Amino acid sequence: MPISIRLPEEIEHRLNELAARTGRSKTFYATEAILEHLDDLEDLYLAEQRLVDIRTGRSQAASLEEVMRRYDLEN
DSSP states (O other), X not given: OOOOOOOXXXXXXXXXXXXXXXXXXXXXXXXXXXXXXXXXXXXHHHHHHHHHHHHXXXXXXXXXXXXXXXXXXXX
């Protein structure tokens, strides 16, 4: 699926330089950057949403001990 993004001029310059020096496309490096960081971004935003859910009472937190008991992970 094609996407279009506007990059800050400095980042665009760096990306152009990297692509020119290595013979790879800007798309290759943009894809690599997204793949490298997408898991972290998903984790961050899902954790933030979970925190909102806990603070608003839509969800409850569990202690580590409770989770270990629930899933039979004790020694």
